[in-house]
Amino acid sequence: MNALTPFGPLRARATVRSFSLATAALLLGLLLLAVLPRTVVAQGANAEDPEASPVWQQLRTSLFQQRPIATGDDSQIGLEAPVRAEDAAIVPISVSTRFEQTPERNVRKLWLVIDNNPSPVGAVFTFTPDSGKADIETRVRVDAYTHVRAIAELNTGELMMSTRFVKASGGCSAPPGKDQAAAMATLGKMRFRVDGDVRARQPVLAQLMISHPNNSGLVMDQLTRHFTPAHFVRRIEVSYAGKPILTAEVDFSISENPNFRFYFVPEGEGELRAEVVDTNDLRFDTAVRLQPGS
Numbered sequence: 030m031n032a033l034t035p036f037g038p039l040r041a042r043a044t045v046r047s048f049s050l051a052t053a054a055l056l057l058g059l060l061l062l063a064v065l066p067r068t069v070v071a072q073g074a075n076a077e078d079p080e081a082s083p084v085w086q087q088l089r090t091s092l093f094q095q096r097p098i099a100t101g102d103d104s105q106i107g108l109e110a111p112v113r114a115e116d117a118a119i120v121p122i123s124v125s126t127r128f129e130q131t132p133e134r135n136v137r138k139l140w141l142v143i144d145n146n147p148s149p150v151g152a153v154f155t156f157t158p159d160s161g162k163a164d165i166e167t168r169v170r171v172d173a174y175t176h177v178r179a180i181a182e183l184n185t186g187e188l189m190m191s192t193r194f195v196k197a198s199g200g201c202s203a204p205p206g207k208d209q210a211a212a213m214a215t216l217g218k219m220r221f222r223v224d225g226d227v228r229a230r231q232p233v234l235a236q237l238m239i240s241h242p243n244n245s246g247l248v249m250d251q252l253t254r255h256f257t258p259a260h261f262v263r264r265i266e267v268s269y270a271g272k273p274i275l276t277a278e279v280d281f282s283i284s285e286n287p288n289f290r291f292y293f294v295p296e297g298e299g300e301l302r303a304e305v306v307d308t309n310d311l312r313f314d315t316a317v318r319l320q321p322g323s
Contacts, residue, residue: 079176079192084144092140098180099189103127108179108191114171117200119284123166124179124191129232130156130294136163138182143282145175147201147247151282159272159294161232166290169282170200170245202247205285209257212242212285217313221301229321232292237267237303239288239313245281262287264306269319270299295321 079085079100089098099105109123126136141152156163163181171177174197180190205212222236239262246259259281267275274293293301302316 079178079194082144082176084149085142085176085178088142088149093180093188096186096188099187100192102189103191106179106181106189106191108177108193110177110193110195112194112196114195114197114200117171117197118203119168120171120195120197120200121166122169122177123164125164126162126181130158130160130163132158135160135184136181137184139163139165140178140180140182141165141167141169141282142178142180143169143171143175144178145173146170146282147172147245148280148282150280152277152279155273155276157273157275159269160274161292161294164290164292165275168284168288170203170284171195171197172201173198200284201245201281202249204248204251205242205244209242212240215240217241217305217307217311219303219305219313219315221303221315221317223301223317223319227295227319227321229295229297232294233321234290234292235301236288236290237265238286239265239305240286241305241307243281243283243285243287247281260307260309262305262307265289266304267291267293267302269293269295269301270297295319297321 105127107125107127111120114120122141124139124141128134130136135158136156139154139156140150141154142149143151151169154165175195176192177195178190178192180188182188218240220238222238224234224236227233241262243261244257244259245261246256248257249255250257261281262279262283265275265277265279266273275291277289279287298320300316300318302314304312304314306312
């Protein structure tokens with residue numbers, strides 16, 4: 030079955046967001062890049078050694094202290110990114126783990142770090158055993174030549190990282206793909222796509238598409254010479270049959286019209302639901318009901 034739902038129901042209302050560790054990580058990234066001299070950041074972009082990045086060294090200590098992080102083993106976690114991006118505002122990123130999510134061993138959190146972006150911690154994803162696979166695909170903005178990292182934390186406490194160097198620049202300040210009025214007209218509209226046959230107790234690949242300008246606050250209107258205010262998706266929660274599948278704390282490093290591909294494991298008939306909150310405290314949701322085959 031290949032199911033593509035129409036735009037789901039849209040609701041917008043004020044909401045109070047709790048301050049989480051993931052949110053703290055995003056704010057920390059902004060702070061670190063603000064206090065580090067730009068010359069230091071630029072030097073880090075040219076480093077052959079990913080560990081030499083000054084931004085990463087600060088983030089590593091703040092987020093993980095002295096905990097060991099396994100690197101260089103793509104048999105456990107893989108990161109795919111273009112060496113040179115065609116469009117710095119829409120850089121495809123794919124993170125895949127080489128083992129299934131089980132109660133005994135699973136990826137609990139996944140950090141997506143783009144060292145030389147204005148907000149280096151682009152996303153923090155939280156998975157559950159019901160995710161099936163702790164894989165994620167999305168599109169990001171890249172503001173300068175940079176190391177891109179995926180750091181996975183397992184329920185066992187293990188940390189593992191995969192790194193790629195991406196050549197791109199200007200993505201966070203690039204003009205949007207359509208004008209602001211057109212973007213606001215479809216603000217918050219969402220749809221799910223579910224690929225292949227949906228079978229019970231088997232990982233199913235799904236895609237969530239969100240219509241949102243994801244304004245970074247770094248784009249200048251060429252007519253008014255004013256910066257477009259920051260307004261972007263902040264939190265995403267996906268569930269199936271009432272059980273959490275994926276939670277994401279994200280920032281403006283995620284491209285305009287955020288798009289995520291992920292897995293989930295349906296036990297039986299249920300509703301695949303997504304709830305999204307942006308920085309203006311607007312909430313949007315959509316859902317599709319699925320009947321898995323045997």
